Amino acid sequence: MNYKKLVACIYILNGKAVKGFEAGKLIDENPIELAHNYSDNGADEILIFNLSNTDTAHEQTISIIKQITQIVDIPVLSGGHINKMEDVKKLLYAGCSKAILNFNKPENVKLLEEVSKRFGKDKIACAVDYSDLLESKENMLINYASEIFLFNIELLEDLKKDITLPVIPVMKYNSLEEMRLYLKNTIVSGVANTNMDNLGLDYMELKKKFQEDNIPMNILKSKIAWTDFKLNSDGMIPVIVQDYKTDEVLMLAYMNEEAFQKTLSCGKMTYWSRSRNELWTKGDTSGHVQYVKELLLDCDNDTILAKVSQVGVACHTGNKTCFFQEIMKKEGQTANPLKVFEEVYKVIQDRKSNPKEGSYTNYLFDKGIDKILKKLGEEATEIVIAAKNPDAEEIKYEISDFLYHAMVLMVEKEISWEDITKELATR
Structure with missing residues (x-):
């Protein structure tokens, strides 16, 4: 350091x-x-x-x-x-x-x-x-x-x-x-x-x-000079703003050099308002501040991707993100692994809060922690057995069963995926 x-x-x-x-x-x-x-x-x-x-x-x-x-x-x-x-x-x-x-x-x-x-x-x-x-x-x-x-x-x-x-x-x-x-x-x-x-x-x-005062501090510094950015005709660069934890796209705004330097200086996303023709730090009036976590530049040097910690909502309408109006959506399963885990976890959470008759998940919760642990142990053993089989499909099936029962245990003990991923990230 x-x-x-x-x-x-x-x-x-x-x-x-x-x-x-x-x-x-x-x-x-x-x-x-x-x-x-x-x-x-x-x-x-x-x-x-x-x-x-x-x-x-x-x-x-x-x-x-x-x-x-x-x-x-x-x-x-x-x-x-x-x-x-x-x-x-x-x-x-x-x-x-x-x-x-x-x-x-x-x-x-x-x-x-x-x-x-x-x-x-x-x-x-x-x-x-x-x-x-x-x-x-x-x-x-x-x-x-x-x-x-x-x-x-x-x-x-x-x-x-x-x-x-x-x-x-x-x-x-x-x-x-x-x-x-x-x-x-x-x-x-x-x-x-x-x-x-x-x-x-x-x-x-x-x-x-x-x-x-020449005391080295942990401050925000840009590795790329403003002069290396490709600006639009107004001397500005568009900024796509993204939630640093969920990757959800929150909004689009613009920066001039003053806004860029102010962002680095104060650690809060600051933009140039084209409608008001003035500098504005997001959240100064609303309290919905965007704290800078990471700034990235695209391959053409003409667009910034800002990853932020968003306080409150990003949109002036009260929505979390400015991109909430669905134009079209093709049906299909999500390919984002973390979202799959989160969705299954939420279903299990909902089963515990709102029991459904005939639900296997509710059967596990009703039987209690010993039953959940017994099933988790059985599924772990099934993975070991499947691993001896040259067919990888069987291993996928058994690991999926294990992860499901692990999530039941997580919900029972009030442990979230965020808890797990944060723990893994520190190792």
Whole structure:
């Protein structure tokens, strides 16, 4: 990584986002919405502090973390309430890229080596607050952790200049100058600001300011110069906008150079309105913002494909997409594998919510989890048997049966295809 990170902080207590460790000071957004907002607005990572003081509250927080990791596109790290290997396992299985051990707890010093060997050094970070820990346990940190979160800024001077671990100071920065000061420190790989909301700035705006001060930041940069685009007679280029998750085409708009550069600068799709003859950032008035995920140029250099995270709807009519008026449609089965999986999954979901007499799916749900697992095991065995047969058609049939029963299990356990694909994508 050749840039400095800006890490957003979320403190969760009893299912609510609170202001730091001072429990009870609630903020308006719930933790899931807050995380989504941080992700869309340019944070590089999200650091979640689990302030649970009961096992029930802890499990509630784990559930919230799982929901957060499913909707954001940046790494999520979490610490707090970690006392044993099982706690680390739950966080990683919930989708966290790293679990953060409180290195001030003597029992966690011993736990560090254990979880690092079990899950990998890259999955473990440590929170440090005391200088004697740095001096006496530095080798352990280097051998078994991948990152240090520093909660005592005075310790920054105690760290060796040649330390190999990334260091993230976690503190309440009250000004941009204060953040800039620490970002310029050579051993600091980023900052986690527990006071970001009070500064009233989004992360893309911050990154732009720091980049201008020669601090390398993770900003949007075009690999192709505007002068290489083939423009129309009005000096603009058409932009096809697509949902980055579903690939659904949302709208068509136009950019001039000013709109293109503004899009890169703020991270939100910005266009040139030909009817009003002015620049407009999608969502400024409606709230239906389009956060940039990817920009692609076609083979003729005359059309941009923008993949976005769409808030609300894209069309001024209230429809999700501007392309909702069907002109014609040839009947036939969809060839998109993911759509097939999603459609079958939805049918199974509907059978559970709206039972249909004589339905085999409802028979499985009625019999319960043991029956579903028994059938899944039987179908797995059938695949093994079919694999011994030189005829591949039999294997297709048995795998299809297995996937159907796997989807019944997924619906029963409330696991979606999005959960599965996101998990696979991280491996």
